[in-house]
Amino acid sequence: MTQDTRPLIRVVAGILLNQDGDYLLSSRPEGKPYAGYWEFAGGKVEAGETDFQALQREFEEELGIRILAATPWLTKIHSYEHARVCLKFLWVNPDQWTGEPQSREGQAWSWQKAGDFNVAPMLPANGPLLRALSVPRRLQGRLKTGLYGQNSTGEYRVAPYSLAEPHHANILISETELRKLGKLPQAQSVWVSVHTREQWQRVQDADVVVWQVNHEASARQVLEILEQGVSVPLVVAAPETLVSSYRDRWLSTGAHAVLSDNDTEVV
Secondary structure, three states: OOOOOOOEEEEEEEEEEOOOOOEEEEEOOOOOOOOOOEEOOEEEOOOOOOHHHHHHHHHHHHHOOEEOOOEEEEEEEEEOOOOEEEEEEEEEOHHHEEOOOOOOOOOOEEEEOOOOOOOOOEOHHHHHHHHHOOOOOOOEEEOOOEEEEEEOOEEEEEEEHHHOOOOOOEEEEEHHHHHHHOOOOOOOEEEEEEOOHHHHHHOOOOOEEEEEOOOHHHHHHHHHHHHHOEOOOEEEEEOHHHHHHHHHHHHHOOOOEEEEOOOOOOO
């Protein structure tokens, strides 16, 4: 496969939520590449703009929505026929925007539930993103026995690979176990746990990565990784002592969720 060496175009998109936990999607207007395809609203970052400033401008111009705050989430690089783009997705909670969506560019828009999208066709780069949106942002449980949470379609459970049965849709396996296995297990989504940068780099094809943090240096390393931008949802699992110190910083730099797991001993 020939490597795409075209310059990267910086693009931002907003994961905008309403009070019901639904996400706003809009269609691309006539005259643009992929006209009629559905996507998360946003656009190109102009010279001199920050990602957040670009998001604010695009939402105001396209939909008449004022963005008050946003949090980094995922960063994706995708090659289209017309361009190679670096897509940065920013998370916008219901209390972080004001206004009512308007079709200022003649586009359609729709509120959708994660895991139950009913508009089509979808922009090609958004397939993995739509699956990632089904992962709850609040998780409980233990890595040894399983995790659970809620998304817009109901209960969401993750079973450890050693305890998994055929009916389990979401499987958690350690990077060490995965290397021995030689391939990702068959499941609707595969979560892989890591505790080093080297392991993190080897599991970029996982659906979700769980980083087990057990000391200050590891906690800071996760911050560095998040600041660089992550392409898969990153869940941070740590003892309560480290969670209390780092939770807000992890979440504000792009962690998908933070889990208190006291089985991970501080060293």
